[in-house]
Amino acid sequence: MLPLCRSNYFKPCILAKADQTAVDEQTIGCRETVIKCKAAVAWEAGKGLSIEEVEVGPPKAHEVRIKLFATGVCHTDAYTLSGSDPEGLFPVILGHEGAGTVESVGEGVANFKPGDHVIPLYVPQCGECKFCKNPKTNLCQKIRITQGRGLMPDNTSRFTCKGKQLFHFMGTSTFSEYTVVADISLAKVDKQAPLDKVCLLGCGISTGYGAALNTAKVEPGSTCAVFGLGAVGLAVIMGCKVAGATRIIGVDINPDKFDKSKEFGATEFVNPKDHDKPIQEVLVEMTDGGVDYSFECIGNVGIMRAALEACHKGWGESIIIGVAGAGQEISTRPFQLVTGRVWRGTAFGGWKSVESVPKLVADYMNKKLKVDEFVTHTLPFDQINEGFDLMHAGKSIRTVLKF
Known part of the structure; x- marks a missing residue:
C-alpha cells in the first residue's frame, strides 16, 4: 500500500x-x-x-x-x-x-x-x-x-x-x-x-431531488413517472413525494429495485419487460392520458423519447437528467410538443450550488432529507x-x- x-x-x-x-x-x-x-x-x-x-x-x-x-x-x-x-x-x-x-x-x-x-x-x-x-x-x-x-x-x-x-x-x-x-x-x-x-x-442526490423541486416544480396531487431507479431516480422520487405528488410510478427493468423505490415514496412500479407494447403507451393507459411529470435518469435517448410521450397532452413536462453518449441526439414527432408537452433539461438539480448545498446538508442533519x-x-x-x-x-x- x-x-x-x-x-x-x-x-x-x-x-x-x-x-x-x-x-x-x-x-x-x-x-x-x-x-x-x-x-x-x-x-x-x-x-x-x-x-x-x-x-x-x-x-x-x-x-x-x-x-x-x-x-x-x-x-x-x-x-x-x-x-x-x-x-x-x-x-x-x-x-x-x-x-x-x-x-x-x-x-x-x-x-x-x-x-x-x-x-x-x-x-x-x-x-x-x-x-x-x-x-x-x-x-x-x-x-x-x-x-x-x-x-x-x-x-x-x-x-x-x-x-x-x-x-x-x-x-x-x-x-x-x-x-x-x-x-x-x-x-x-x-x-x-x-x-x-x-x-x-x-451530485446524485442533489441532482434528482432538485430536478423534482426546482426544475419540474412538481405540484401537490401530481402524477409522476421516474425512468431509472438508481440513486438519481430514487432522489427524484423523494423530491416528488416532498412536493406532494400522489402517484409516483417507478420504471425500471430490474424488479429488485421496486422495494427500495417504495422506501423513497414510489407508489407503483412498471417493468417494461412485462409488456408487449411501448412503455409510454402503458403509462398513458395507466394514468388516463399520461403523467403530469416524467423524469429520465438514465441517459438513453430512446427512453428520453418514451418519457416525453408518456406525458399528458396539454401540460405534461418531461425532465432530462441523464447524459447520453457523444453524438447521440433526441427525437420525437413535433406534434408531441405542439400539443402542449414540454421537454426540459437539468444540471445539479437546478441548485445554486455554493448557497444551496449547505442548506441541503442542514436538511439532512434535521432529518428532512434522506x-x-x-x-x-x-x-x-x-x-x-x-x-x-x-x-x-x-x-x-x-x-x-x-x-
Missing part, C-alpha cells in the same frame, strides 16, 4: 497559535508544499483505474486544496471512463462526489480556512456572471471553459504522476486523497455532518474498481469510498 502522504503539511497547518501573524506564516508555508498521496488514475478510456502515488501541487490564487475523507462512485465517472464522454480527457483523476477538510488556501481566498469541512462542486457559483445573477439558471460560466479542458482556471494542472501531467475532472477530481478546486467550486458545511454521507450531496439510505456499500479507497463493478452489476445504489 502506498503511503497516505509524505508531505510535512501537518506541522505548518496547525492553527493552535494565538498570534495571527504566525498563523498566516504557517498557512503560507502549507500552501507552498507539494503533497504526495494516493489517487485512482484513469490512464486511458475503457480500462480500470490504477492506484498510484501522485503529486498534488499547492493551491494558487483563489484555489483551495482539500484533504478528502470520502467520495461516492457515480455513473458519470463510469460514463467518462468508458470513452463516451465528448469532453473526456486522459490521463485523468475522476470523481466528483467528495467531502473533506480544507488543507490550505491560495492567495485571495476569503471564505475558507484550513480545517473547514467542505464539499467540492462541479457546478460553481461565482455570484458575478450573468448566469449567477439570473434566477432561471444555476449554470455559472466563470470557469466553464478551463473546467471543460480538464484544467484549473489558469490553464494548468495541479496533478502529476510519474512525470506526466494529469487532467482534472469536472473541477473536482475526488478520486484522490488530496485535490485542488477553485474557491467558487466549494461549499462550506456543518462540521457535525458525517462526511462519508454528505459527500453524496455533491441520505444514509442511498449508501449500500462502503469500501476502502483501494477497492475503487470493485465499487464500479457493483454499480455496473446493479448491486449498489451508491458505494462510498473512504480514504
Whole structure:
C-alpha cells in the first residue's frame, strides 16, 4: 500500500497559535508544499483505474486544496471512463462526489480556512456572471471553459504522476486523497455532518431531488413517472413525494429495485419487460392520458423519447437528467410538443450550488432529507474498481469510498 502522504503539511497547518501573524506564516508555508498521496488514475478510456502515488501541487490564487475523507462512485465517472464522454480527457483523476477538510488556501481566498469541512462542486457559483445573477439558471460560466479542458482556471494542472501531467475532472477530481478546486467550486458545511454521507450531496442526490423541486416544480396531487431507479431516480422520487405528488410510478427493468423505490415514496412500479407494447403507451393507459411529470435518469435517448410521450397532452413536462453518449441526439414527432408537452433539461438539480448545498446538508442533519439510505456499500479507497463493478452489476445504489 502506498503511503497516505509524505508531505510535512501537518506541522505548518496547525492553527493552535494565538498570534495571527504566525498563523498566516504557517498557512503560507502549507500552501507552498507539494503533497504526495494516493489517487485512482484513469490512464486511458475503457480500462480500470490504477492506484498510484501522485503529486498534488499547492493551491494558487483563489484555489483551495482539500484533504478528502470520502467520495461516492457515480455513473458519470463510469460514463467518462468508458470513452463516451465528448469532453473526456486522459490521463485523468475522476470523481466528483467528495467531502473533506480544507488543507490550505491560495492567495485571495476569503471564505475558507484550513480545517473547514467542505464539499467540492462541479457546478460553481461565482455570484458575478450573468448566469449567477439570473434566477432561471444555476449554470455559472466563470470557469466553464478551463473546467471543460480538464484544467484549473489558469490553464494548468495541479496533478502529476510519474512525470506526466494529469487532467482534472469536472473541477473536482475526488478520486484522490488530496485535490485542488477553485474557491467558487466549494461549499462550506456543518462540521457535525458525517462526511462519508454528505459527500453524496455533491451530485446524485442533489441532482434528482432538485430536478423534482426546482426544475419540474412538481405540484401537490401530481402524477409522476421516474425512468431509472438508481440513486438519481430514487432522489427524484423523494423530491416528488416532498412536493406532494400522489402517484409516483417507478420504471425500471430490474424488479429488485421496486422495494427500495417504495422506501423513497414510489407508489407503483412498471417493468417494461412485462409488456408487449411501448412503455409510454402503458403509462398513458395507466394514468388516463399520461403523467403530469416524467423524469429520465438514465441517459438513453430512446427512453428520453418514451418519457416525453408518456406525458399528458396539454401540460405534461418531461425532465432530462441523464447524459447520453457523444453524438447521440433526441427525437420525437413535433406534434408531441405542439400539443402542449414540454421537454426540459437539468444540471445539479437546478441548485445554486455554493448557497444551496449547505442548506441541503442542514436538511439532512434535521432529518428532512434522506441520505444514509442511498449508501449500500462502503469500501476502502483501494477497492475503487470493485465499487464500479457493483454499480455496473446493479448491486449498489451508491458505494462510498473512504480514504
